[in-house]
Amino acid sequence: MTTTLIKNGCVCNDDYTFVADYAPLPEGAVVVTLTRLRRERGELLARNTPLGVKLASDQSPEALGSDLDHLSLVVLEFPKFRDGRSFSWARLLRTRLCFKGEIRATGDFLYDQLAFMVRVGFDAFEMQGSPEAFGRALAEISNVYQPSADGRKTILDLRR
Amino acid sequence: MYRYDEFDAAFVSERVEQFRHQVQRRLTGELNEDQFKPFRLMNGLYLQLHAYMLRIAVPYGTLSARQLRMLAHIARKYDKGYGHFTTRQNIQFNWPKLVDVPDILAELATVEMHAIQTSGNCIRNVTADHFAGAAKDEIEDPRPVAETIRQWSSLHPEFSFLPRKFKIAVSGASHDRAALRFHDLAVEIVKNDAGETGYRVLVGGGMGRTPYLSYVVGDFVARPDLLAFLEAVLRVYNENGRRDNIYKARIKVLAHTLGPDEMRKLIAREFAEIKAAGTLQVAEAERKRIAAYFAPPEFDVLSDETPHSADPDFATWLKTNTHPHRAKGYAIATISLKPIGGVPGDCSHQQLDALAALLDDFAMAELRVSHEQNLVLPHVRKKDLPAVFARLKSLGLATANAGLVTDIICCPGLDYCDLANARSIPVAQRISERLAARQEEIGELKIKISGCINACGHHHAGHIGILGVDKKGVEFYQLQLGGSAAEDAAIGEIMGPGFGEHEIVDAVERVIDAYLKLRRDGERFLDTYRRIGMEPFKNVAYLEQLHAAH
Ligand code: SF4
Numbered sequence: 001m002t003t004t005l006i007k008n009g010c011v012c013n014d015d016y017t018f019v020a021d022y023a024p025l026p027e028g029a030v031v032v033t034l035t036r037l038r039r040e041r042g043e044l045l046a047r048n049t050p051l052g053v054k055l056a057s058d059q060s061p062e063a064l065g066s067d068l069d070h071l072s073l074v075v076l077e078f079p080k081f082r083d084g085r086s087f088s089w090a091r092l093l094r095t096r097l098c099f100k101g102e103i104r105a106t107g108d109f110l111y112d113q114l115a116f117m118v119r120v121g122f123d124a125f126e127m128q129g130s131p132e133a134f135g136r137a138l139a140e141i142s143n144v145y146q147p148s149a150d151g152r153k154t155i156l157d158l159r160r
Numbered sequence: 161m162y163r164y165d166e167f168d169a170a171f172v173s174e175r176v177e178q179f180r181h182q183v184q185r186r187l188t189g190e191l192n193e194d195q196f197k198p199f200r201l202m203n204g205l206y207l208q209l210h211a212y213m214l215r216i217a218v219p220y221g222t223l224s225a226r227q228l229r230m231l232a233h234i235a236r237k238y239d240k241g242y243g244h245f246t247t248r249q250n251i252q253f254n255w256p257k258l259v260d261v262p263d264i265l266a267e268l269a270t271v272e273m274h275a276i277q278t279s280g281n282c283i284r285n286v287t288a289d290h291f292a293g294a295a296k297d298e299i300e301d302p303r304p305v306a307e308t309i310r311q312w313s314s315l316h317p318e319f320s321f322l323p324r325k326f327k328i329a330v331s332g333a334s335h336d337r338a339a340l341r342f343h344d345l346a347v348e349i350v351k352n353d354a355g356e357t358g359y360r361v362l363v364g365g366g367m368g369r370t371p372y373l374s375y376v377v378g379d380f381v382a383r384p385d386l387l388a389f390l391e392a393v394l395r396v397y398n399e400n401g402r403r404d405n406i407y408k409a410r411i412k413v414l415a416h417t418l419g420p421d422e423m424r425k426l427i428a429r430e431f432a433e434i435k436a437a438g439t440l441q442v443a444e445a446e447r448k449r450i451a452a453y454f455a456p457p458e459f460d461v462l463s464d465e466t467p468h469s470a471d472p473d474f475a476t477w478l479k480t481n482t483h484p485h486r487a488k489g490y491a492i493a494t495i496s497l498k499p500i501g502g503v504p505g506d507c508s509h510q511q512l513d514a515l516a517a518l519l520d521d522f523a524m525a526e527l528r529v530s531h532e533q534n535l536v537l538p539h540v541r542k543k544d545l546p547a548v549f550a551r552l553k554s555l556g557l558a559t560a561n562a563g564l565v566t567d568i569i570c571c572p573g574l575d576y577c578d579l580a581n582a583r584s585i586p587v588a589q590r591i592s593e594r595l596a597a598r599q600e601e602i603g604e605l606k607i608k609i610s611g612c613i614n615a616c617g618h619h620h621a622g623h624i625g626i627l628g629v630d631k632k633g634v635e636f637y638q639l640q641l642g643g644s645a646a647e648d649a650a651i652g653e654i655m656g657p658g659f660g661e662h663e664i665v666d667a668v669e670r671v672i673d674a675y676l677k678l679r680r681d682g683e684r685f686l687d688t689y690r691r692i693g694m695e696p697f698k699n700v701a702y703l704e705q706l707h708a709a710h
Contacts, residue, residue, distance in 0.1 A: 060399065081195075081198070081321075082198065082281070082321055083321070083403055084281075084318075084319070084320065084321025084322060084323075084398060085398060085399060085403075087317065087318045087319070087320075087321060087398070088318055088395055088398045088399050089399075091318050091395075095433075095437065096433060110195060112182065112198075112199050113320075113321070115317070116315075116317040116318075116320055117317075119317035119318075120317050120318050140174060140177070140178040140181070141171065141174045141175065141178065141315065142170060142171075142174060143167055143170065143171060144315070144317075145171075145311045145312055145314050145315070145316075146312050146316055146317070146387075146440070147439035147440055148317050148318065155167040155168075155171070155311070156443070156446055158167060159165070159167065159446070159449075160445075
C-alpha cells in the first residue's frame with residue numbers, strides 16, 4: 001500500500017522534500033534533520049522557501065529554541081507505535097512553544113491512535129488508509145474527559 | 161456510589177463499539193496480534209497460558225448488588241462459573257472467548273462497569289482504601305479523588321502509550337490500607353497547619369525485580385491543582401522514562417535515578433505551566449458533584465452492643481474479621497476469600513449472586529474489594545452481625561482469618577500465567593492447611609506469594625514473602641522477611657538460597673515456630689523480626705537441608 005499525506009482530514013500533496021543529512025538541497029520546501037539544521041543553520045534559514053525539521057522520538061522540540069520561529073513544519077517520528085513520546089512533543093509544540101505550523105506524524109503509528117494524535121496537536125499524517133477511515137477513527141468516541149492541545153470542550157465543560 | 165451521567169454512559173458504550181471494531185479487524189486479520197495487543201490490553205484483555213483473560217475494573221473497589229449479579233451472570237455465561245479478585249481491586253475471568261468479549265463489555269456497560277485501562281502501558285484503574293467512608297481513622301473519603309482521577313485518565317490522549325504501566329492509589333486515612341508506598345503514584349489526603357484539606361503526592365514506588373518505596377514530590381498540593389500536578393508528573397515520566405529496557409521502564413527507575421530534588425524540579429516546571437493555563441483546574445462545583453455520590457449512607461442511631469450468637473465460631477470471626485466503624489452501632493466486616501486450603505481470591509457465581517442478596521436483605525448498598533483479595537462489607541449494623549455471619553457461613557464465606565497467616569495474597573502463578581517460574585497457588589494452599597489450626601495463636605502475619613519476579617503477589621511487601629524462581633527447570637522458592645505495605649512500609653529482605661517445592665512449607669513453619677518462641681508480649685511477627693533481625697530465622701529455616709546433607 002502506498003502512503004498518502006492526510007492533512008486536516010483531506011488527502012494532500014506533499015510540498016516538502018525530505019533531504020538526508022549529506023544529500024544536496026533541492027529547490028523548494030525541504031525537511032531536514034535536527035543535526036543538519038544545526039550544521040547548516042544559516043544557509044537553511046537564508047533560503048526563501050518553507051523549511052521543516054524532522055525530530056526523532058528522543059528529541060524534544062525544545063531543542064529547536066528560537067529556530068522554531070523559522071519553521072513551518074515539524075515532523076515527529078514514531079519509530080514504534082508503542083513509543084508515546086511524540087504525544088508529549090506535539091502537545092509541547094502547541095501549548096508551551098505556541099507553534100502554529102504543521103505537525104506531521106510519520107513512521108509506525110496505527111489507526112487506533114489517530115484520535116489521540118489529533119488531540120495533542122498533530123494535523124498531518126503520513127499514513128496508509130483513506131480520509132474516510134481517518135474520519136471514522138476520530139468519530140469513534142464523541143466526547144473527551146481532559147483538556148488537550150485541541151481546545152475541545154471536555155465532558156466537564158459540557159456538564160456545567 | 162458514583163452513578164454515570166449521560167456523558168459517562170455514552171463514553172463507555174462507544175468504547176465498547178470501538179473495541180468491537182478492533183476485535184473484528186483482528187478476526188479478519190487486518191490487525192496482527194502485535195498491532196492488536198495494545199488495544200486489547202487497554203480494554204483489559206490478556207492472552208494467558210491457556211486462553212484469554214479479561215480483567216474488569218472495579219473502580220476503587222466499590223460494587224453494588226446489581227453489579228455483583230452481573231459479574232455472576234458473566235461468570236456463568238462466558239466463563240467456567242467463577243471470577244478471581246486481584247490485588248488491584250479488579251476481577252478477572254480466565255476463560256472468555258475473543259469473539260464474546262465485546263458482548264461481555266456491552267453487558268458490563270449496562271451496570272456502569274468496564275475494563276478500560278486495566279492493563280497496557282497507560283494509567284491503570286485507580287485503587288483506594290477499601291475501608292473508605294467507613295473507617296474510624298479517616299480524614300476524608302478517598303473515592304471522590306479516585307473517581308476524579310479515573311475520569312481524567314480515561315483515554316488520556318498524551319498518556320496512553322507510556323514507557324510502562326502506571327498505577328495510582330488514593331488514601332484518606334492515617335492507617336495505610338492502600339499500599340501507597342508501593343505505587344507508581346500515590347495521593348494521600350492530608351490537612352495542613354491552617355486546617356485546609358489538600359494532597360500529599362508520592363512517586364516512584366513499585367515491586368517487580370527492583371522494588372522501591374515511593375517518596376514525596378508534592379508536600380501539599382491544593383485541591384484545585386490535583387490534576388494539573390498529576391499531569392505534570394505523567395509528562396515528566398512520558399518524556400524521560402526509559403523505553404530501551406522493559407525492566408527499567410517504570411517511573412520508579414526514573415525517580416530513583418534522578419533523585420527527589422531533580423524529580424521535583426522537573427515536575428515543578430511542568431506544573432507551573434499547566435496550572436497557569438488553567439484548563440485542568442478541578443472546579444469546586446465539580447469536586448462537590450462527585451463527592452456527593454459518595455456521601456455516607458444515613459446511619460441509624462443504634463446501640464453499640466453486638467448481640468450474642470449461639471454459634472461458637474461467631475466470636476472468633478467477630479474478633480478477626482470485623483473492624484471499628486466511625487458510626488456508633490456499626491462495624492466493618494471482612495469477607496475472607498481465603499478458605500483454608502482454597503484458591504485465594506476466587507469467587508463462584510453462586511457466591512456472587514448470594515452476596516448481592518445479602519446486600520439487599522440487610523439493606524447495605526455496596527461491597528468492597530480489597531487489595532488483599534478479600535471482600536469488605538463497609539457498613540454492617542452490629543445488631544445484624546450474627547445473622548450476616550450465619551449467612552456467610554452457609555455460603556462458605558465466613559473463614560475467620562482476616563490479617564492472619566492463612567489470609568495469603570497470591571498471584572495466579574504457573575497454573576495460569578505464562579510468565580511464571582513456579583506455581584504459587586498450591587504453595588498458598590499447603591501453607592494455609594498447615595498453619596490453620598494455630599493461626600489465632602500466631603496473630604497478625606501477612607504472607608504474600610509471587611510466581612515470578614514480576615511480584616503480582618506483592619512478595620516484597622509480605623511480613624513473609626515467597627518468590628517462585630526457576631533453577632534449571634526446577635521450581636524453587638525464595639523466602640523474604642520483614643516487608644510491609646502499611647504505614648510502616650518496607651521491602652522484605654531475602655533470606656538466602658531458595659527452598660525446593662517440598663521444603664518451602666516446612667521452612668515457613670520453622671520460621672513461625674521460632675517467632676513464637678522469641679516474641680515478646682503482644683509483638684507481631686514483623687515487630688519481632690525488626691527487633692532481632694534475620695539470623696535467628698535463617699538459623700532454623702535451613703535445618704532440614706542441613707540434616708539431609710549429613
Ligand atoms: S508474579 Fe509472575 S507468575 Fe505471578 S501473576 Fe505476576 S507475572 Fe504471573
